[in-house]
Amino acid sequence: MLDALGAGNPSTRLQAALAAGRHADPGLVGELVARCAIEPDFFVRDMLTWALTRLPSEVTVPRLRTELGSECAQARSQALHTLSKIGDGEAWPAITRSLLHDADDEVARSAWRAAVVLVPAGEEKGLAEELAAQLSRGDRKVQLSLSRALVALGDVIEPVLQTALAGDDPAVRAHARATQRLLLDPDAGFDSSVDEAKRIVALGPERIEGAAC
Template sequence: MSAVETLVARLGAGDSSARLRSAMTVGDQPGLVEALLERCAVEPDFFVRDMLTWALIQQPAEVTVPKVLAELQSDRVQARSQALHTLSKIGSPATWSAITPELLRDPDDEVARTAWRAAAVLAPQDKREWLAGELVTQFGRGDRMVQLSLSRALVALGELIGPVLEPALASKDAGVRAHARATDLLLRDPDAAFAADVDAARRIDNLGPEKLAAAEAHKEAQAAC
């Protein structure tokens, strides 16, 4: 067995700690991009996957980037997700156009979440408003963590998302309205707890701002008695 074959075999060791150590040692070894990407597509351990990404970005970009881009077309969910994550870490603006609307709306939540994060990192200034318009079409999707990922990606685009939020804030879908309002609150206060923001958004949506203010004033008056 050659030295390269030995390294590749160790990436698939049965023990996750051994796989992690192997991934840490192969970053400066040439000719392993395909093996690293193959392992990314199947590796079950989050920390090992992150180290595999680190190893990939140590490889020459002219070799790595085209092969990472090809993984975006994979039928394997994890291959697409890890490729997007790797692109966000490489950070090359030239890869922006590979994050298509299809990836931003991928039916798999993990792929979509990774696409949102990567797009927010890579989008050039003149495409950020377009990206915001794409992202808001996903309001109301998924569980709390999926929704938080979407909101964080939007907030990362900055104040320009304000006008883009307006149609969602007036949506007939209560879930979309609450998610949009929570995103608006997060934009105003990035340190706010998202769960509290969603709860507040739903209360505002159900009561209306004036009734909510009256209810809060009534609670304060009762507490003072």
């Protein structure tokens, strides 16, 4: 099984990861986590994560927390993704500000998703502030991930969005307004929300209201 995890054929690696999850041997945790850091195929990585969720959290969580300090971006990202799937609150202290602001977009996106799953009751406001500080970051994919993470926190994000809307940066204001629209209407499309927000920011809310009269 361990040899198959490193096979050249991704189908073979996928079957090996599936077998590891079915076997659920805690002795495999080191090999599975190490493979996550270097596995090039998305579907195999997803199966590796599933295999890790099948193991006792007291075995996997400490190993994954160690991986968060890796210099390898994929190692950090995949460890965060797996922690979000395990959902063990013991991992929350490992979701550091550094990870939430990681220079690598994929790591940051994984950190945002993990954070909103693991955040303890009462600490949502602080998390919302950390996330909102990154409004307008990155491309559409990154901004959508950030908006979804914020919206997952619920109404606690309203004050931080209002602060962003009162700021000087038009890109931040547009992203905040689009996020606010998603909070109020989860079925609203992100692209249309961004376009509408940019139009409002460009014209000013007073002119939009005047045009609607």
